[in-house]
Amino acid sequence: MLPHPFQEAVWIQFVELVWAAIHTVSTCAHNHSTINATKGCVGCSSAAESISHDTMTKRTSITSFIAVLKLRCVNTSRQIMTCLFRALHIILKLLKLNDSELKDDFICLSIHHIQKLHWDPGYQLNAGKVVSIVTDDRHSLSEDSAQFGIVSGSLLQLLCSLVEQSDTEDTDRRDIFVKLADVIPRLGTFLQEQQDTPKSLSQYSKHKILMLMIRLKPHIQQNCSHIICLLKLLRRHFQSTLHEPMFQHSTKLENCLEGSPFLLSGVGLGELQDKSTWHLQRQAMYLFLSCSIVLACSGNDSRLKCSCKRDQCCHKGQGCTDNCNYFGLSEISVWFQRCCLDKILDSKSSTDIVLCFLQLYMEEDDMLFIILLQLLDAPLISLAIDKMESKWTSELIGAKLFSIVFDPVHIFHQWLSLLHYDHLVLVDYLISKDVGVHCAQYLLRCLRLVSGCWDAFVDDSVYEAQIQKFNCKRQRTLKNINSFTGSSMEGTKLGSSHDKENKSKEQLFLSAKVCLLSLKQTLEDLHKKDLFPYNPKPLLKSLSRFEELCAQY
Known part of the structure; x- marks a missing residue:
């Protein structure tokens, strides 16, 4: 040899x-x-x-x-x-x-x-x-x-x-x-x-x-110019995919995709095309939101560097950070106006937007958790807009509304409801080789968030109150908004009352409470028998804190 x-x-x-x-x-x-x-x-x-x-x-x-x-x-x-x-x-x-x-x-x-x-x-x-x-x-x-x-x-x-x-x-x-x-x-x-x-x-x-772009993003996102390049490619070649309406999707957990969506057997041609189209929409939407949020919150990350030219962004700010910051916010604003407001809110509530969005991703677990983790940063968008000059806020109305509608506590509630509050489904996610780590990360961050926003988690009407408050401000600046969107939004009622599957606000909280406490009990039992694949102590600690808050309520 x-x-x-x-x-x-x-x-x-x-x-x-x-x-x-x-x-x-x-x-x-x-x-x-x-x-x-x-x-x-x-x-x-x-x-x-x-x-x-x-x-x-x-x-x-x-x-x-x-x-x-x-x-x-x-x-x-x-x-x-x-x-x-x-x-x-x-x-x-x-x-x-x-x-x-x-x-x-x-x-x-x-x-x-x-x-x-x-x-x-x-x-x-x-x-x-x-x-x-x-x-x-x-x-x-x-x-x-x-x-x-x-x-x-x-x-x-x-x-x-x-x-x-x-x-x-x-x-x-x-x-x-x-x-x-x-x-x-x-x-x-x-x-x-x-x-x-x-x-x-x-x-x-x-x-x-x-x-390829999704896999490269974690390696190149420290440079704003690379992120802007990704967004421009998406805008030029995937615009129709990004603006595809979401309300056509329905959740079918029993039909989850396995492997490539382009190599399915046992399905008709029409169904195959729909699945591949939805898969592309999931990919494009995640990459778009991920890149846009990175830029929108770029002012809070000192590690970010930028080598982009002045004419690369649609910017009106002073300095490169402000330029990239504004570019990310404006991209989110335009997307939300076209994809959500114009095509959904005429007949659906803000809760329906969140449900449709989650339903789109429920068929692919790996994509579901990376988008859920990304949306935890949605409130940072509102903070970024608040720090900008007031004359820009009317142009960024879509980004502001996106930040409110995609509230992480509300998303957590809706995600649990889509799982029918079945704690065993959460266990399956946690022990999964492919998504277990991401699911654990999401639950840990959500439980930490719930501890700091307990009132919003207990009473979901806090979420609708925030939207109604924003809606009042929006009505006062309707003329500016119409000039930005090119269409009238008068008469649209954000956060309209829906029964949310005939459950009261209290029932929503109680269902989530039973689900999470049942999860805690099951994890403890598995851990005692040494049957859980990794150390669940951090998650159990967060669930114990959640149990304490429930006892005080």
């Missing part, structure tokens, strides 16, 4: 060889998109040439391989690109499966080469267009578009695997993944080039792009 250092060196050279082939094929595609197809390939870029030289050793030379590849890539460029990206993806999966020490080397090497890829809109990895020129229309436009969707999908699949969900808390790798921030503006090119791509492939690409 060869010594390990030599094996590692050969393995790295092999990965370099794969990337050299990718750069060569990509360059050939570019050259053939700009010259007559009958003239043949005109060579490789200096970048690809340097890569090929880097992968030469005393015993092995790939110069002849690259030369042959240049001649052959004309008629097989799209297949080669797809196969090479898939090969790299399989290698990465095997490295992760075996927990290989070479995994980090592979990730660093891949990110380095991805940064060097050509992403120009005219030809970026678009082997389909090249083939259609060479073969004299033997492939239809739809076939070429489908092939491009497959090529870009293969690259997106690799990108998402490079940034695993588990890596989001890994600060040691943050510097590595920050380098991928430069890729984000280029992702829109994929969507621009897929206008004629079959819907299933287009949906898949959107899903992967959103997944």
Whole structure:
């Protein structure tokens, strides 16, 4: 057996060889998109040439391989690109499966080469267009578009695997993944080039792009300019998804998604399309709100830095922090006006908005808890607006109302009601391998919040009173609001009286009380028998404090 250092060196050279082939094929595609197809390939870029030289050793030379590849890539460029990206993806999966020490080397090497890829809109990895020129229309436009969707999908699949969900808390790798921030503006090119791509492939690409941005966000959110870049890409390419009405969704816990929503069996085509569309809406809405709230509250985080230019934001403030702060608030304001007020509040109450929002996420547990954790910061939006100049507040009316409607204590109440106050469902969440930690975090923060806002938790009418108070102020500035929204909101009654499933305010509190105290008893029993998978003492301590408050009430 060869010594390990030599094996590692050969393995790295092999990965370099794969990337050299990718750069060569990509360059050939570019050259053939700009010259007559009958003239043949005109060579490789200096970048690809340097890569090929880097992968030469005393015993092995790939110069002849690259030369042959240049001649052959004309008629097989799209297949080669797809196969090479898939090969790299399989290698990465095997490295992760075996927990290989070479995994980090592979990730660093891949990110380095991805940064060097050509992403120009005219030809970026678009082997389909090249083939259609060479073969004299033997492939239809739809076939070429489908092939491009497959090529870009293969690259997106690799990108998402490079940034695993588990890596989001890994600060040691943050510097590595920050380098991928430069890729984000280029992702829109994929969507621009897929206008004629079959819907299933287009949906898949959107899903992967959103997944990649969600996974990158924890690593790049310390820089406001990166967050603004994410929001602009969402605004340009996912606006219809973000503004899709939420009231069409209904909760079906028995039909929770397992795995990819694009690979379901046993469902009709219409249902499959609905599920994939809702999945994209969940992803886009979480990313949008997460990024917007980060910017809206940027003034409270001294760790944030900003390298954005003055013309990058729709800002009216003084200084970069105020500019980014205002940009985040205005994005939330516009979204809430279009997505919630205009399409829901004409006939639904503010409670219905919260219920519809939660119902949208109930089908995917992992997305549910990350959005619930994010919405705990909603009150900070109102505080941020209060610190701004009063002349801006009329323009940010939607953000102010969002902060009030999505009150964390009220959301906690509605979430428990959607679970039918079944404490065993909470236990299942807590012991889940996938969402247990996030569920525990959410319960701990909510219980801490309830302790500080006990009156609001006991009597939910406090929530409606806040909305009615805001509604009175809104009516006094109706003209300013109409000029901002472009439509009349007169007659809309926020927080209109609903029976909330025929339960009184007191019954809501009592139901929540029984649920949480039952949870405490079950956790104690499991812990005594050493059947709980981790230490539940912090959660039990918070539940004990909740029990004390209930005894005093």
